[in-house]
């Protein structure tokens with residue numbers, strides 16, 4: 001059983017060498033003793049690289065067990081798509097496809113609480129989509145935009161990290177709603193993708209802008225109604241000065257801060273008061289019980305080609321560490337996925 005193991009807790013930017021790959025023996029049958037009661041054994045097919053995993057690589061105390069530090073010398077854990085290879089749970093049988101949020105970064109995992117897995121019934125779409133558009137990032141874009149942002153037709157929407165797993169979908173949802181949508185991303189190639197593939201009205205490379213406040217003013221001369229925040233730091237500060245009265249900011253993530261020992265201060269927060277802005281954080285795990293509603297909404301759009309999704313698939317579990325750390329330098333173009341083996 002090939003596994004990706006965290007060597008030690010990480011400070012600063014994560015590196016590929018913070019993890020190593022080891023192979024340990026595995027039985028491909030569950031044992032008959034009590035320890036396997038209700039458990040399932042899964043073969044992992046696709047593993048998801050998600051920015052929040054960086055937090056779990058640090059030894060920081062947290063209030064929320066979903067974000068607790070990874071166990072050292074054990075496989076790291078994240079979202080994944082898997083096939084059941086053995087089951088001692090009445091609800092699952094060999095061959096069933098599932099996705100879940102507690103898959104080990106290994107070829108095979110023992111899942112002790114399979115009731116928390118989501119079954120995959122729709123296989124006319126790529127299975128890897130269940131790590132992205134049909135999984136956690138898809139729900140993040142959907143609930144983050146439609147619920148947290150309270151959007152209205154014609155509003156002006158800005159999205160940072162816009163070409164990524166979440167951002168590319170927020171932009172497409174906002175276009176479906178009839179909003180004016182601008183995104184930023186970290187390369188020419190990504191900017192082109194935003195405009196030509198995802199249908200954003202406009203896009204820019206934030207790395208090319210020395211004055212973010214002025215750049216945003218150029219794209220939003222009348223101000224921003226909705227900011228879908230993925231980045232934080234200087235970007236948030238610049239956006240605050242460009243917000244309209246009664247604007248909304250969905251604080252989805254702040255990836256520019258995750259590797260800093262000392263997070264940057266935000267200077268322009270008083271704008272929130274005077275412009276009557278609603279700034280709201282959210283964590284998608286709180287919405288997981290609404291998964292069926294989300295699936296019913298998004299599947300028809302995918303099938304009709306009205307929503308598209310770009311993935312960046314790295315092949316081979318041994319390349320997982322480099323794919324994961326690549327999120328923090330923007331190496332991924334679209335949703336970063338690891339295909340565990342070449343067999344599927």
Ligand code: NDP
Pocket residue numbers: 049050051052136137140161162163164165166167184185186187190230231251252253254255256257282283284285327328329330331332333334335336
């Ligand atoms: P992405 O697929 O967008 O990958 C991360 C991207 O972030 C990189 O490709 C890079 O794109 C950008 N980035 C990396 N470092 C920086 C930096 N220092 N400054 C600016 N941009 C940077 O990731 P996701 O779509 O999965 O996640 C986007 C955000 O949403 C993250 O902040 C994440 O934590 C958050 N999130 C929150 C959830 C919630 O429940 N609240 C759930 C899921 C995600 P570029 O080339 O454009 O710089």
